[in-house]
Each structure stands twice: as structure tokens, then as C-alpha cells.
Amino acid sequence: MTKLTRRAALALPAALAMPALARAQGRTEITVHYAQPFIYKDSYDALVEGFAKQEPGIRLNFVTTPNYEEGAQLLLRQAATRQLPDLSYQAYTRLRMFAERGIAQDLTPLLKAEAADPAALGYTPNLLALSQFGGIQAGLAYAASNPVCYYNADLVRRAGGDPENFPKDWEGVLALAAKIDALGDGIDGMWFTWSGDDWMFSALLFGHGGTMLNADESDVAFNGPEGMQSLKLLERMVKQAGMPNLTAVAARQAFAAGKLGMIFQTTALVRGTVSSVGSNFDLRTTGVPVIDPVKGRLPTGGAAGMLTAKDPAKREAAWKFLRYSTSAEGQAMMVKATGYLPCNQISIDDPQYLGAFYRDNPLFLASVKQIPISIPWYAFPGSNSVRVTQVMVDNMARIVESKATPEQAMADMADGVRKLLPRRS
Incomplete structure (x- = not known):
């Protein structure tokens, strides 16, 4: 050797x-x-x-x-x-x-x-x-x-809400967010994480009992009634609850500064949010509403x-x-x-x-x-999964920016994703 x-x-x-x-x-x-x-x-x-x-x-x-x-x-x-x-x-x-x-x-x-x-x-x-x-x-x-809601209990009180009994359905959430938005002084009602990836869209889709693709993964399924209602709910967040068009970083900064009533995002940010909020206000967390009480799930x-x-x-x-x-x-x-x-x-x-x-x-x-009620985050088949995600995010952005209706965005989203799925013989 x-x-x-x-x-x-x-x-x-x-x-x-x-x-x-x-x-x-x-x-x-x-x-x-x-x-x-x-x-x-x-x-x-x-x-x-x-x-x-x-x-x-x-x-x-x-x-x-x-x-x-x-x-x-x-x-x-x-x-x-x-x-x-x-x-x-x-x-x-x-x-x-x-x-x-x-x-x-x-x-x-x-x-x-x-x-x-x-x-x-x-x-x-x-x-x-x-x-x-x-x-x-x-x-x-x-x-x-899984996604959770972080809310500013002080703003909830100012808007006439009860922090101890936060709304458990989207109708109540949107109504409370609208009241917080009406407080003025640069305060916005809510922000829902729509950018980055398809995870929070999944929260709305799965909450309605929907699925991303059909059973054999040969075609999209999110363009059914459940997906359409999800995009319409996103639009209502903008038009009814006054959701601003902010980046995720800007939204978190606004929330920490006490200028945002509630923010829907991953529970992974609890520790960071507690640190950034400090003693600025009374911070609370609660679950995300699911629409279908039987089939509703979260990713x-x-x-x-x-x-x-x-x-x-x-x-x-x-x-x-x-x-x-x-x-x-x-x-x-x-x-x-x-x-x-x-x-x-x-x-x-x-x-x-x-x-x-x-x-x-x-x-x-x-x-x-x-x-x-948590299920696996859906993984798209094939080599284009990152591009699929971008198609979905881009079309949600059009709704948040008021550049497209939910119907227009859904049609383009479904068509774009369909083209990126693996070809079936």
C-alpha cells in the first residue's frame, strides 16, 4: 500500500x-x-x-x-x-x-x-x-x-369587534376587515398571502373541498366551482375588505407597525412575528376559516x-x-x-x-x-412544477391588482397550467 x-x-x-x-x-x-x-x-x-x-x-x-x-x-x-x-x-x-x-x-x-x-x-x-x-x-x-390568521386585537376593538370571539367564517372576517379598513389613518383591514407560490391558494381551494388536478392527473380540476369561488373570495378581500397590493415583506412590516388589522400567512412566522411586533399591540392568532364543514381541508x-x-x-x-x-x-x-x-x-x-x-x-x-383538517401540499407531476406555480401566482396577481376578473384569471390559469402538465399518451 x-x-x-x-x-x-x-x-x-x-x-x-x-x-x-x-x-x-x-x-x-x-x-x-x-x-x-x-x-x-x-x-x-x-x-x-x-x-x-x-x-x-x-x-x-x-x-x-x-x-x-x-x-x-x-x-x-x-x-x-x-x-x-x-x-x-x-x-x-x-x-x-x-x-x-x-x-x-x-x-x-x-x-x-x-x-x-x-x-x-x-x-x-x-x-x-x-x-x-x-x-x-x-x-x-x-x-x-398550516396557514393561520394573526390579528391586532387593539384594532379589532377599535373597529367594534371582540378579540375573544374572532369570526370563524369568511363572511365575518371580511366584514370585520372592512370596519378596520374604515378606521383611516393609513390602516388597512387585512392581507392574505397570495404571492410566492400556490400554497395559500391551496388553502382556499382545499377549504372549499376542491382539488388541484383530476384523479389521474391528466387535467386541471381547480377550475371548477371550488376554484372559482376561491378566486372570487380573493377579489372580495381587495374590493370589500380593502386589502392593499403589498409584497409579503411590506405586509409583515405594516402589520408589525400596527397598520394592518390581520394577516393570513404560515404559522412558521409566529416566532418572527412575536419578535417584530414586540409591545406595539396585543397580538393574537387563530385558525383559517374553511368553507365546506365536511370536505374542507388546509394544506x-x-x-x-x-x-x-x-x-x-x-x-x-x-x-x-x-x-x-x-x-x-x-x-x-x-x-x-x-x-x-x-x-x-x-x-x-x-x-x-x-x-x-x-x-x-x-x-x-x-x-x-x-x-x-390538514392534508399534504399538492405536488404537481412532471418537471414543470416551478413554472406551474408561477402561472398561478401571476394570475392571482392580476386579481389583486384589479387587472382581471376571477373568470378571466381562472381561464388563463387553467390554460397555462394545462400546457405545462406531462403529456399523456
């Missing part, structure tokens, strides 16, 4: 020498990608600290993207140039694309190697189902969310860790961090740093992890109460 001397190692190009030296020193470096650092960074910082105590020989290098869409595009480019990170936390709605392209590795063998029944590790069937696509376990759920957002490492040592290290981040301990860290729902049943059931936290932080409970 030929030994690599220190002098010979130093003579090698850096790209060749460094891995050898790292292994000689017993340290493995892996690259981890995640999106939305404005939400997730604190949770990953906490994980790094805890993980270092268990695995001091593994060094983590992070790469971030502003949102899930850019994260998906980044990995598609890196897959083409064989420069993938070792682990990537992707939105559930994008995992299907990576599974179908063979980029996401099947985690089933790794899970079975640790326990005959993954539920013993906290991975119950319903939690595993969030990341099952293409016939494989394409990831492990790291964070789950589950969030992200799952997807393993992509090829090198055996890096793959083992990436798997260890993925397991730690989705363990009961890791999930407790994630929940406390964000507002997301836990994705490990042990952290949910065992009071030592989150029992006291939920008791002392009632603003986090709105999303927990909606778990029974």
Missing part, C-alpha cells in the same frame, strides 16, 4: 489534498442547503450547536436560498453539473420532482437499518407520507405548517430533508445530521425557534420536549388545533 506523506499531500492540488487530510484528521465536511433563512436560521443554529456535541468530527457548511422555488432551481442546476450539496431541505411540493428525476435517494433502507418500525424513532406513517413520492421515501419531514407546508450525497463518508454524515434534525430533540429546537409544527411523534407525545412550551406560548396553538 502506498502511503501519502505530508510532503506529498502538500504537493497535491488543493481539491485533492484537502479531503485526504480531512479524513486523516477524522473530520468529515458536508454541505447542507436550506431555504428561507429569515424563518429557519435560528433553528439550524440551534441544531448545529446540539449536533456538534454528539458528532464533533462532522463539520457542516450551509448554503441558503431566499425561498423554496430558488432552492429547487439551484439543485436542478447543480444536479446537471454534478455539484449537489450532500443534504437539502426542500419544500414537500418539490420533493416529487426530485424523486422522479432520481436525485432524491430512498431513505427506506437507512430507516430500516436503525429500527424495524420507523414509528419507534418517531416517524409515524402519516409523518413519513409527507415525503413519499415516486415510490420511495424521498425525505424525512423537518417542519410542517401542509414546510420542508423535508433530502439526501443527495454520493461519497460514503459524506452520506453517512449527512444521514446523521438529517436524523438529528428530525429527532425528538431536534424537532423541539425547530418548533421553539420558528412556529412550525413538529414532525416527530415522540416530540409531540412526550411532555419533556414541547408540553411546557405550548402551555406557555398560546400563540403557537392555532396551527396545532388545525392538524385534524
Whole structure:
């Protein structure tokens, strides 16, 4: 066997020498990608600290993207140039694309190697189902969310409402938002997250009992009565409740400043919203109304860790961090740093992890109460899922900007999405 001397190692190009030296020193470096650092960074910082105590020989290098869409595009480019990170936390709605392209590795063998029944590790069937696509376990759920309503109880009182009895249907919500909007002084009634992706449109569509595509996924189904009523509701938010045409960042800033009565967005932003609001006003949270009391559902957002490492040592290290981040301990860290729902049943059931936290932080409970009506965020088939999302967002923008009627926007949305679906023989 030929030994690599220190002098010979130093003579090698850096790209060749460094891995050898790292292994000689017993340290493995892996690259981890995640999106939305404005939400997730604190949770990953906490994980790094805890993980270092268990695995001091593994060094983590992070790469971030502003949102899930850019994260998906980044990995598609890196897959083409064989420069993938070792682990990537992707939105559930994008995992299907990576599974179908063979980029996401099947985690089933790794899970079975640790326990005959993954539920013993906290991975119950319903939690595993969030990341099952293409016939494989394409990831492990790291964070789950559903949409909630954040409201300014002080403005609700000024408008004649009762913060203790916030409206539970959209008619009541719109009426209250209109009263808050009428207060003047630069105050707007409400803002509903319509930009970025199709998640909040899903909340309206699923709340009406609708679906995105038909049963065999050969054609759109969101253009039925449920989808049309959803777009008409979006229009009413603008015309009746005075919803301003703001970016998500601007809307959150307006809400924190006390200039917005209510904002509908992901529960993942609870921690950040509490911090930004401070003592400006009495902040409350509540659930999102669903229209159909029997069929009405809400989409589950969030992200799952997807393993992509090829090198055996890096793959083992990436798997260890993925397991730690989705363990009961890791999930407790994630929940406390964000507002997301836990994705490990042990952290949910065992009071030592989150029992006291939920008791002392009632603003986090709105999303927990909606778990029974939450279903997976729909993942479009084929390689055009990111473009599909953009078509939907662009057409919702036309309604918010009063440039198209719901009927016009729906026709164009359905036609645009239909063209991007995989061709059927």
C-alpha cells in the first residue's frame, strides 16, 4: 500500500489534498442547503450547536436560498453539473420532482437499518407520507405548517369587534376587515398571502373541498366551482375588505407597525412575528376559516430533508445530521425557534420536549388545533412544477391588482397550467 506523506499531500492540488487530510484528521465536511433563512436560521443554529456535541468530527457548511422555488432551481442546476450539496431541505411540493428525476435517494433502507418500525424513532406513517413520492421515501419531514390568521386585537376593538370571539367564517372576517379598513389613518383591514407560490391558494381551494388536478392527473380540476369561488373570495378581500397590493415583506412590516388589522400567512412566522411586533399591540392568532364543514381541508407546508450525497463518508454524515434534525430533540429546537409544527411523534407525545412550551406560548396553538383538517401540499407531476406555480401566482396577481376578473384569471390559469402538465399518451 502506498502511503501519502505530508510532503506529498502538500504537493497535491488543493481539491485533492484537502479531503485526504480531512479524513486523516477524522473530520468529515458536508454541505447542507436550506431555504428561507429569515424563518429557519435560528433553528439550524440551534441544531448545529446540539449536533456538534454528539458528532464533533462532522463539520457542516450551509448554503441558503431566499425561498423554496430558488432552492429547487439551484439543485436542478447543480444536479446537471454534478455539484449537489450532500443534504437539502426542500419544500414537500418539490420533493416529487426530485424523486422522479432520481436525485432524491430512498431513505427506506437507512430507516430500516436503525429500527424495524420507523414509528419507534418517531416517524409515524402519516409523518413519513409527507415525503413519499415516486415510490420511495424521498425525505424525512423537518417542519410542517398550516396557514393561520394573526390579528391586532387593539384594532379589532377599535373597529367594534371582540378579540375573544374572532369570526370563524369568511363572511365575518371580511366584514370585520372592512370596519378596520374604515378606521383611516393609513390602516388597512387585512392581507392574505397570495404571492410566492400556490400554497395559500391551496388553502382556499382545499377549504372549499376542491382539488388541484383530476384523479389521474391528466387535467386541471381547480377550475371548477371550488376554484372559482376561491378566486372570487380573493377579489372580495381587495374590493370589500380593502386589502392593499403589498409584497409579503411590506405586509409583515405594516402589520408589525400596527397598520394592518390581520394577516393570513404560515404559522412558521409566529416566532418572527412575536419578535417584530414586540409591545406595539396585543397580538393574537387563530385558525383559517374553511368553507365546506365536511370536505374542507388546509394544506401542509414546510420542508423535508433530502439526501443527495454520493461519497460514503459524506452520506453517512449527512444521514446523521438529517436524523438529528428530525429527532425528538431536534424537532423541539425547530418548533421553539420558528412556529412550525413538529414532525416527530415522540416530540409531540412526550411532555419533556414541547408540553411546557405550548402551555406557555398560546400563540403557537392555532396551527396545532388545525392538524385534524390538514392534508399534504399538492405536488404537481412532471418537471414543470416551478413554472406551474408561477402561472398561478401571476394570475392571482392580476386579481389583486384589479387587472382581471376571477373568470378571466381562472381561464388563463387553467390554460397555462394545462400546457405545462406531462403529456399523456
